Each structure stands twice: as C-alpha cells, then as structure tokens.
Amino acid sequence: MTTVTTTSFIRRRRKQRLTKVALITGLSLGAVFAAAPVLWMLSTSLKPNGEVMATPPKLISGNVSFAAYTTVLTDPDKLRFFINSYVVALAVTALTLLVAILAAYAFSRYEFRGKRLVNVVIVSVQAVPPITLVIPYFGLMVSMGLYNTYPGLIITHMVFTLPYAIIMMTAYFNTLPRELDEAVKVDGATGWTALWRILVPISVPGMIAVGVYTFMISWNEYLFALTLTRTDDMRTVPIGIQLLMGQHSYQWNEMMAMSILGSIPVLVLFLIFQRRFIGGLSAGAVKA
Amino acid sequence: MEPAHPTAGPSVSPSLSPSVSPAPQSAPDPAFPAGPAPTSSISTLTLTRTASPQENPPPRPARMPWATRVARRLVPFGYLTPTIVLLFVLMVVPIVMVISYSFKDNVIVERNPVLVGFANYTQILTDPNFRTALKNTAIFIVGSMGAHLVLGLVFAMMLNSPLLGPLTRSVFRVLYILPWLFTIAVVAVLWRLMLDPAGVVNYVLEAAHLIDGQVDWLASPATALWAVLFINIWSGYPFFMISILAGLQGIPTDLYEAAAVDGAGPWHTFWNVTIPQLRPILLSMAVLDLIWTSQQFALIWMTTGGGPLNSTEMLSTYVYKQAFSSYEFGLASAAAVIVLLLTMLLAFFYVRQQRER
Missing domain, CATH: 1.10.3720.10 (MetI-like)
Structure with a gap:
C-alpha cells in the first residue's frame, strides 16, 4: 500500500516536472514571438543606418549610438509631432472625463424618460466604422473652418473616447453606495454638490483608468489625424512616423527611434497603471 | 397637459420598471465593462434601474409644486446635455450627411452637386x-x-x-x-x-x-x-x-x-x-x-x-x-x-x- 502511493507520488512529481519544462519551453517560444520584434526595434534604433540591413544581422552593432535619438529630438519639425500629440491627447482626456462624469452621474443616479434610448445610442456608436464618419467629418471640418486645427482633431477623437468613458464611469458610480450622496442631499445639498464633493473625489481610481484609456486612444489615433490635418506642423506622432517613411531613402534607425519615443507615453502609463488597467479590462470581460 | 400631471409624478418609476430588460447575463459584480461590449454595457446600465424603484422615487411627489417636478425631471438631461450635443454633432449629423452624399455626384468637390439616385451604389x-x-x-x-x-x-x-x-x-x-x-x-x-x-x-x-x-x-x-x-x-x-x-x-x-x-x-x-x-x-x-x-x-x-x-x-x-x-x-x-x-x-x-x- 505505502509503496504504491510512494511510487505514484514520485511518478506524479516526475510528470509535474516534465509538464513544467514543457510549459516553460512553450512560454519562451511565445515570448520570442511576442517580444523579438520589439527587441529588434530597440536594436535598430541604436545602430547607424548603414548597418540596419547588414547580413548577418546583428542585435548589437559594433558602434552603438544614440545618434538617431539625438536627430529626432533636435529636429524642430519632429518635435512638433510630439507637441501636437500631447496637446490633442491631453485635451481629449480632460474633455472626455468632464463630459463622461456628468453623463455617468445622470445614468447612475437618475431615472428619466429616454434613458434606454440614449444608452443604446451610446453603446451602438462604438460600432460605427470610422471610415464611414471620416468623409462627412472632412466636409464638416472644412465648412466650419476646423480643418487642420487642434479643435477639429480633439472633437472628432471624442467620438471614440466618450462612449467607452461613459460606460466605464457609470459602472464605477454604480459601485458607490447611493447612501453617500443621499446623505449629503438630506443636508440640503444639491445633486451637483453631491457629485463634485462626494462622488468625484472618491472616484479617482475610476477616473484614472478612464483617463489612461482615453489618452491612449487619442495618442494612437491615425485615420482622423491623417485626413483632418494637412500641414506638417499639425501632424501627430503616428502620421509623423509615416512621413519619415515617405522620404526618398529610409532612415530606419530614426524611424525606430521615433517609434520608441512615440510609444513611451503609452508604455509608461501602462506600466504605472498596469494592475488597474488590466483589472478594469478583464473585469469587463468577465462581466460580458 | 394639465390632466397628465397628477399621474406623471408617481408614474415615473412604475412606467420605467416594466422596461427593465431581461438583462441576459448581468453578473452583479462592480466591474468596468471592457470596450464596446454592446449588451454587457446595456445590462450594466439597466442594473441600477432594477435596483432603484424602491429607493429612488422623490419622497413626496404628489405634493410637490408643478414647476419643481418638471425641473426635477429635467435635471438628468442637464447632466446629459454635453453628451447629447456631442453625439448629435459627431454621430447623427455625419451619418445623415454621408447618406445624402451617397446619392449625389461630385459632392464636396463640386459646389452644386447633382442628385444621381442609386447610381453611386x-x-x-x-x-x-x-x-x-x-x-x-x-x-x-x-x-x-x-x-x-x-x-x-x-x-x-x-x-x-x-x-x-x-x-x-x-x-x-x-x-x-x-x-x-x-x-x-x-x-x-x-x-x-x-x-x-x-x-x-x-x-x-x-x-x-x-x-x-x-x-x-x-x-x-x-x-x-x-x-x-x-x-x-x-x-x-x-x-x-x-x-x-x-x-x-x-x-x-x-x-x-x-x-x-x-x-x-x-x-x-x-x-x-x-x-x-x-x-x-x-x-x-x-x-x-x-x-x-x-x-x-x-x-x-x-x-x-x-x-x-x-x-x-x-x-x-x-x-x-x-x-x-x-x-x-x-x-x-x-x-x-x-x-x-x-x-x-x-x-x-x-x-x-x-x-x-
């Protein structure tokens, strides 16, 4: 009896160890698939352009240099792309948060006629293809004089960010007990005060999640930035990267340096808020 | 308009509660819905409605003056105004525009485009x-x-x-x-x-x-x-x-x-x-x-x-x-x-x- 259990125990241990080896191997292969291109981007950005296509390819060039980064960061035209992206993304984030907080408060704390309709519109807006919107947006922006301006980009980006932000903020407000704001209202305060004095201060975690997500959407947006701006001084980073590609000879190292610089805001935001962010996304998925 | 008032106040919540959707699989966890997950978010928002009728109706609706009641009912729309305006400008107007464009020839480029019916399609x-x-x-x-x-x-x-x-x-x-x-x-x-x-x-x-x-x-x-x-x-x-x-x-x-x-x-x-x-x-x-x-x-x-x-x-x-x-x-x-x-x-x-x- 005892011997049987011992051997089965050992067998199980051995099997477990084998599984673990297989698992780590599988994970490592997957990690190569996932991360090798990113490593290559980093490596290329640190090479002189002449060595980018060298055979055999080298991960670390003999003369590592930050020249590509210096070139990008000292070129006022390229810096302008970054400034534009920051201006637009930050404005979109602030405005989206403001509008979404107000709407989410109405959804979370009030009953009203048409609630369902507004809700359905907000949800379905997200399925409307941007390519369908971009043609009328172009016409609208030209006729309103917002073509090739910050406000034009900011407003149009909000069509992507607002629905998601409202849904997320509503869900967040719904987790906060109504007694909180009812208590303030009993003391004679209005809903407005309850919102800004009570709900908003304790909703900072939710607002951060919404804000990060909004910033990322706006920072990464491509189609509207491409069609609703015309001059190089209004282009955002994604378009700027493409403009580098259009030049007669490919400056791969500069493109990769710019790609990395352009990815830093999102990478940093993600690393800082990783837990909250993944938590928010995954919680939603579980829910769905 | 007059006759509607007496019932309007109290009827608000009853008239809304039947519209509570079957809410297919609304797990009651306080979570963020991820991205544009359509129905999940619908259920998220309807959740409050299911919970609210007991606690939410205004304390003494019948005795409230008419103006106050109307004002109360307009409050949520006040909060929603920016959203509604934005969605109207960014969604409703463009969709109407693109549909009307699709029946015209040389639109945007030409100052006076002509209607061409379904020719574009x-x-x-x-x-x-x-x-x-x-x-x-x-x-x-x-x-x-x-x-x-x-x-x-x-x-x-x-x-x-x-x-x-x-x-x-x-x-x-x-x-x-x-x-x-x-x-x-x-x-x-x-x-x-x-x-x-x-x-x-x-x-x-x-x-x-x-x-x-x-x-x-x-x-x-x-x-x-x-x-x-x-x-x-x-x-x-x-x-x-x-x-x-x-x-x-x-x-x-x-x-x-x-x-x-x-x-x-x-x-x-x-x-x-x-x-x-x-x-x-x-x-x-x-x-x-x-x-x-x-x-x-x-x-x-x-x-x-x-x-x-x-x-x-x-x-x-x-x-x-x-x-x-x-x-x-x-x-x-x-x-x-x-x-x-x-x-x-x-x-x-x-x-x-x-x-x-």
Missing part, C-alpha cells in the same frame, strides 16, 4: 475592386479572429498554470502584452523593417532553410495579404489573452475539483469546464475583434496601401482611396454607407443572439 457594387476588398476583408477578419482566439487561449492558459511562480508569471505576462502597447503606426513601420527583402525575417527563414532567396513579403501579390494578416495577429492577440486570463481566474476552482473527482483528464476538463465557462468572454471578444478588424485601416495603409494589385485592398482602404485619392466623395460615401450597413447587420445579429441566450 450601382457603380460601387459592380466594381470588381470593391468585391476584392470585400473578399480580402472577410479573409482578414476570419483569419485574425481565429488566430487571436487560439493564441489568446493558449497563452492565457500557459500563463494561468499553477506551476508558475508569481515572478515568472508577471515577467512573461508583460512580455506577452508588449505587442499591444505599440500603436499601429509603429507596428506597421516595425514590420516593414523586419519584412524587408533584406530584413531579419528573411535572414532567419533562409538560415533555417524554410525559404529560398529573398521574399518581398509585403510587395508580392501572393504573400501580401498573409503578411498583413500575420502582422494583425501579432498586434491584436494580447487583448484576447488578457481578457481570457481574467476569465480563467474567475472560474470557480470547485468546478475543476469536481471534474477531477469524476476522473476527467485535462483534455476533458478543458472542453467541458474551461470552454463553457469562458464562452461569454470568447463570444464578446470575437465580436469586438470583428468590429475592430473590419475597421482596420492604418495597418494596411502604412504597410501595403492596399496593393500590390489590390491584393490587400480592404473595405476601409477602398473607401479612403475613393474619397481622398480619387476625390470621388459621392462614390466613397456610397461605399461607406454599405460598410456601415454591413456593420449594423453584424451588430444586430450579435445583439439578437445575446438576447436569445
């Missing part, structure tokens, strides 16, 4: 390039969805293994999420670099004797569609993986224990416990992916531009070219409306299927 629907775009988009969507699902599931299950220590797990998790953190413009130039005929991918494949000579992946009609598909798979699977991982962690362990007691092997457990438990997540992920992949523009535009020989032309690049390369805004609008209708059709089936479950 006929021209689009008989255009072989449009059909190519439709076919490519279908391949692109189905390929991406399938691969995202499989990769997301495999990676998530590996990451979820109890054999991994917490540090190993989080290191791998960050590595696996990496592709998702780069904007599609960056993804596009990165893969153009790697898939260059003289690039590193060809070098590795040649060294492994998998290919003969340099392949120009993105520039030859035979490979371009598969190349962009591969890039899209690479950049999109992490979202599936994250969501599935969370779903796996949410499966109650006693289900697995019960399966183990019943003597179920890993394969059996996977199909009879894991997959059914993940089903709602997998379904909504699939729909989100469908929507996103069908809208993919930047990746195609920056890698192949729809070429060579239309081999990677998608609906999005087709519409874009009609509008901003040929300046045929009427034709482009007709194509855009067709794309919108297709999307709406898919969304409709999705919502209906969610209701039925």
Whole structure:
C-alpha cells in the first residue's frame, strides 16, 4: 500500500516536472514571438543606418549610438509631432472625463424618460466604422473652418473616447453606495454638490483608468489625424512616423527611434497603471 | 397637459420598471465593462434601474409644486446635455450627411452637386475592386479572429498554470502584452523593417532553410495579404489573452475539483469546464475583434496601401482611396454607407443572439 502511493507520488512529481519544462519551453517560444520584434526595434534604433540591413544581422552593432535619438529630438519639425500629440491627447482626456462624469452621474443616479434610448445610442456608436464618419467629418471640418486645427482633431477623437468613458464611469458610480450622496442631499445639498464633493473625489481610481484609456486612444489615433490635418506642423506622432517613411531613402534607425519615443507615453502609463488597467479590462470581460 | 400631471409624478418609476430588460447575463459584480461590449454595457446600465424603484422615487411627489417636478425631471438631461450635443454633432449629423452624399455626384468637390439616385451604389457594387476588398476583408477578419482566439487561449492558459511562480508569471505576462502597447503606426513601420527583402525575417527563414532567396513579403501579390494578416495577429492577440486570463481566474476552482473527482483528464476538463465557462468572454471578444478588424485601416495603409494589385485592398482602404485619392466623395460615401450597413447587420445579429441566450 505505502509503496504504491510512494511510487505514484514520485511518478506524479516526475510528470509535474516534465509538464513544467514543457510549459516553460512553450512560454519562451511565445515570448520570442511576442517580444523579438520589439527587441529588434530597440536594436535598430541604436545602430547607424548603414548597418540596419547588414547580413548577418546583428542585435548589437559594433558602434552603438544614440545618434538617431539625438536627430529626432533636435529636429524642430519632429518635435512638433510630439507637441501636437500631447496637446490633442491631453485635451481629449480632460474633455472626455468632464463630459463622461456628468453623463455617468445622470445614468447612475437618475431615472428619466429616454434613458434606454440614449444608452443604446451610446453603446451602438462604438460600432460605427470610422471610415464611414471620416468623409462627412472632412466636409464638416472644412465648412466650419476646423480643418487642420487642434479643435477639429480633439472633437472628432471624442467620438471614440466618450462612449467607452461613459460606460466605464457609470459602472464605477454604480459601485458607490447611493447612501453617500443621499446623505449629503438630506443636508440640503444639491445633486451637483453631491457629485463634485462626494462622488468625484472618491472616484479617482475610476477616473484614472478612464483617463489612461482615453489618452491612449487619442495618442494612437491615425485615420482622423491623417485626413483632418494637412500641414506638417499639425501632424501627430503616428502620421509623423509615416512621413519619415515617405522620404526618398529610409532612415530606419530614426524611424525606430521615433517609434520608441512615440510609444513611451503609452508604455509608461501602462506600466504605472498596469494592475488597474488590466483589472478594469478583464473585469469587463468577465462581466460580458 | 394639465390632466397628465397628477399621474406623471408617481408614474415615473412604475412606467420605467416594466422596461427593465431581461438583462441576459448581468453578473452583479462592480466591474468596468471592457470596450464596446454592446449588451454587457446595456445590462450594466439597466442594473441600477432594477435596483432603484424602491429607493429612488422623490419622497413626496404628489405634493410637490408643478414647476419643481418638471425641473426635477429635467435635471438628468442637464447632466446629459454635453453628451447629447456631442453625439448629435459627431454621430447623427455625419451619418445623415454621408447618406445624402451617397446619392449625389461630385459632392464636396463640386459646389452644386447633382442628385444621381442609386447610381453611386450601382457603380460601387459592380466594381470588381470593391468585391476584392470585400473578399480580402472577410479573409482578414476570419483569419485574425481565429488566430487571436487560439493564441489568446493558449497563452492565457500557459500563463494561468499553477506551476508558475508569481515572478515568472508577471515577467512573461508583460512580455506577452508588449505587442499591444505599440500603436499601429509603429507596428506597421516595425514590420516593414523586419519584412524587408533584406530584413531579419528573411535572414532567419533562409538560415533555417524554410525559404529560398529573398521574399518581398509585403510587395508580392501572393504573400501580401498573409503578411498583413500575420502582422494583425501579432498586434491584436494580447487583448484576447488578457481578457481570457481574467476569465480563467474567475472560474470557480470547485468546478475543476469536481471534474477531477469524476476522473476527467485535462483534455476533458478543458472542453467541458474551461470552454463553457469562458464562452461569454470568447463570444464578446470575437465580436469586438470583428468590429475592430473590419475597421482596420492604418495597418494596411502604412504597410501595403492596399496593393500590390489590390491584393490587400480592404473595405476601409477602398473607401479612403475613393474619397481622398480619387476625390470621388459621392462614390466613397456610397461605399461607406454599405460598410456601415454591413456593420449594423453584424451588430444586430450579435445583439439578437445575446438576447436569445
């Protein structure tokens, strides 16, 4: 009896160890698939352009240099792309948060006629293809004089960010007990005060999640930035990267340096808020 | 108007409560709905309604003066005004505009465009390039969805293994999420670099004797569609993986224990416990992916531009070219409306299927 259990125990241990080896191997292969291109981007950005296509390819060039980064960061035209992206993304984030907080408060704390309709519109807006919107947006922006301006980009980006932000903020407000704001209202305060004095201060975690997500959407947006701006001084980073590609000879190292610089805001935001962010996304998925 | 008042106040909540939707599978957890998961968010918002009738109605509705009552009912609309205005300007107006454009000739370019009826639609629907775009988009969507699902599931299950220590797990998790953190413009130039005929991918494949000579992946009609598909798979699977991982962690362990007691092997457990438990997540992920992949523009535009020989032309690049390369805004609008209708059709089936479950 005892011997049987011992051997089965050992067998199980051995099997477990084998599984673990297989698992780590599988994970490592997957990690190569996932991360090798990113490593290559980093490596290329640190090479002189002449060595980018060298055979055999080298991960670390003999003369590592930050020249590509210096070139990008000292070129006022390229810096302008970054400034534009920051201006637009930050404005979109602030405005989206403001509008979404107000709407989410109405959804979370009030009953009203048409609630369902507004809700359905907000949800379905997200399925409307941007390519369908971009043609009328172009016409609208030209006729309103917002073509090739910050406000034009900011407003149009909000069509992507607002629905998601409202849904997320509503869900967040719904987790906060109504007694909180009812208590303030009993003391004679209005809903407005309850919102800004009570709900908003304790909703900072939710607002951060919404804000990060909004910033990322706006920072990464491509189609509207491409069609609703015309001059190089209004282009955002994604378009700027493409403009580098259009030049007669490919400056791969500069493109990769710019790609990395352009990815830093999102990478940093993600690393800082990783837990909250993944938590928010995954919680939603579980829910769905 | 007068006669309506006496009933208006008290009737507010009763009239709303019947409209409480069946709320298909609204788990009552205080969670963020991820992305545009249509029905999940509907259920999120209706939840409050189910809970509220008891606590919410104004304390003494009948005795309140008329003006106060009206003002009270307008309060939520006050909060919603910015949203409604924005959605009207950014959604309703443009859709009306694009539909009206689609019946006109030379719109935007011409000052006085003429109505041409369905001529634009006929021209689009008989255009072989449009059909190519439709076919490519279908391949692109189905390929991406399938691969995202499989990769997301495999990676998530590996990451979820109890054999991994917490540090190993989080290191791998960050590595696996990496592709998702780069904007599609960056993804596009990165893969153009790697898939260059003289690039590193060809070098590795040649060294492994998998290919003969340099392949120009993105520039030859035979490979371009598969190349962009591969890039899209690479950049999109992490979202599936994250969501599935969370779903796996949410499966109650006693289900697995019960399966183990019943003597179920890993394969059996996977199909009879894991997959059914993940089903709602997998379904909504699939729909989100469908929507996103069908809208993919930047990746195609920056890698192949729809070429060579239309081999990677998608609906999005087709519409874009009609509008901003040929300046045929009427034709482009007709194509855009067709794309919108297709999307709406898919969304409709999705919502209906969610209701039925």
